[in-house]
Amino acid sequence: ADLNSDRDALLALRAAVGGRTLLWNASNTTPCNWAGVLCENNRVTVLRLPAASLSGEIPVNTISNLTRVKTLSLRFNRLSGSLPSDISQLVELRNLYLQDNEFVGSIPSSFFTLHLMVRLDLSNNNFSGEIPSGFNNLTRLRTLLLENNQFSGSIPELKLSKLEQFDVSGNSLNGSIPKSLEGMPAGAFGGNSLCGKPLEVCPGEATQPAIATGGIEIGNAHKKKKLSGGAIAGIVVGSVLGFLLLLLILFVLCRKRSGNNARSVDVATYKHPETELSAEKSNVDAENGGGANNGYSVAAAAAAAMTATGKGGEIGGNGIKKLIFFGSDRSFDLEDLLRASAEVLGKGTFGTAYKAVLEMGTVVAVKRLKDVTISDMEFREKIDKVGQMNHENLVPLRAYYYSREEKLLVYDYMPMGSLSALLHGSKGAGKTPLDWQVRSGIALGTARGIEYLHSQGSSVHGNIKSSNVLLTKSYDARVSDFGLAQLVGPPTSPTRVAGYRAPEVTDPRKVSQKADVYSFGVLLLELLTGKAPTHALLNEEGVDLPRWVQSIVQDQWTSQVFDIELLRYQSVEEEMVQLLQLAIDCSTQYPDHRPSMSDVVERIQELCLSSLRVTQEQSDSVNESD
């Protein structure tokens, strides 16, 4: 066997299962630069084709020549039929990932001669038969994942000292769990009819051998008999008391929370060192401890804002002077905020954003809204809804201030700035490139934030774009600016959110969830291509980002689409292509053809998991090489 026979084997595989292997350039004399193939010492050692649209059976005598392969990953495809018995020829095999296919039948006995095997994942297939005790031959096995198949019978005793990851959940197994596997988590056995540690004790315990008992229902008649009347009474009384205690705790918590919500503070006159303005003097209810220190002033933030704009002067005037807080987190007070220095962060559609740095180091972002044309009542109603939104991927609205002249929103300040700045900001030496891990994480976080918004009544974001995706220190994504599109009047200029807006949207205040999905799709394209949707070059050509990407992908130039910084991550190319496909699906022209945000989250979650596994496989191939 040599590289040529490796090449023949790969071409035979391609003829059998197709998929993305069809993109391999068969006129190459070496297969080593085909996508998913890695070579070492002039032999193929890694074949990785996850989610490559492979389908059909792998006939015997197809892959047997790949005798140097250490890692074989064909997960997330539609491979069917039984595992070819000549897989036992791959004597160097250490990592085998066949999960998420449609394989059937039992594991051939020859398989258990592959004694170098370390990671084996056969989960989410239709494998059947008993779990062979032959696994005991694979003494180096650290991962054995067999969940969601149709394995039946009992689990054999497995004496695998290195086993770390084990899962047989979701099969048709019965009998007792062997001693050697007692230490595994209960979840590894769920969805079967198994008993014994870590699950419920088997009825009859030691006397009952691990034979097929037809399933042991927890709490069956046999078991109930063992409980005395007294014990039952004890359990009932205990449960009732526990339940009452829980109710009491909930009640107390609820009271506390509603006390913390939406607390208003009266406005009095306050002397600012630089500007004289009306501000708040706390008049907080007793539950909060009272005292001026517990309230902080958005009007004061306005002072900071005014200072920053150089306007300075009285805010509030004769308008309504109310300050409304959401939540209970108040690590600073009015005076701190008044003394804060402020700087302009930027001007947006809805007004100007400022960063206010308080003396003790707390930083907030204050947004001064312009063009608010809706009534006081309507404003409060809508902003109240915004304030109630609570999710780890949203920038929380801390408080707002409303008067006729001033509408201010106080947010947590996000230290790493926006995704837009990160992607398109100065590419100087100090700039850290965004790697795949970070980008896919941002995609997932943003999607989760929007999904949450969509799950709250029928709310929409209405203004999804990369400058509204802010980042925490650890690059976790937080979506901001939600709910504001409905607060302001009709746009004065037609250029609002060029590039992100779905084609069917005519009134930015009436955006549908599917239009949010479109904008998110454009944001994904931006994340993958590194190109701003408002990119001058694109616009000169008269095409938007979705159409530009589509034209390139149609010509099979997929890799040309990606940001240069991403091309270093060859091993996760599949996942990148999947995210690209999702982006294209989201930014399709017809709203009905776009996926829902929960579909989107699921798909990103899957590909993130999948790229994590690739990374694991990679480190395994390194660790396990001789």
Ligand SMILES: Nc1ncnc2c1ncn2[C@@H]1O[C@H](COP(=O)(O)OP(=O)(O)OP(=O)(O)O)[C@@H](O)[C@H]1O
């Ligand atoms: N909480 C925050 N923390 C850090 N930076 C922020 C915060 N809120 C906004 N910014 C930054 O301030 C700048 C201006 O934001 P703003 O939301 O006013 O405008 P925009 O996002 O560019 O447009 P739009 O108003 O249409 O959303 C943006 O660069 C944004 O990233």
